[in-house]
Amino acid sequence: MSRPQLTNGRIRLTENIGPEDHVKASCWLNITDQALLAQVEAYLKSAGNKDRPNVQLELVLGPEGNRTWRTVGSFNLFVNEPREKPSGFDR
Secondary structure, three states, X not given: OOOOOOOOOOOOOOOOOOOOOOOOOOOOOOOOOHHHHHHHHHHHHHXXXXXXXXXXXXXXXXXOOOOEEEEEEEEXXXXXXXXXXXXXXXX
């Protein structure tokens, strides 16, 4: 796999978390250039899950020099679109 064009591997938690804590993550792009926004939205709508921007959360284990990483979560970026009227239990 080739190296991604855009990355950020320096995500920091600002507080310690325990095994019973619930953690969630968010990602967004604030694009003010309307032409660029249209291009990004078109790409995200046409890209399969493999090609969409992806955020991974990893747990770092072990002392420096002998560390291992375990992925504990991930999510893809997608375009927010208006939802259809709820049906079934969501009404």
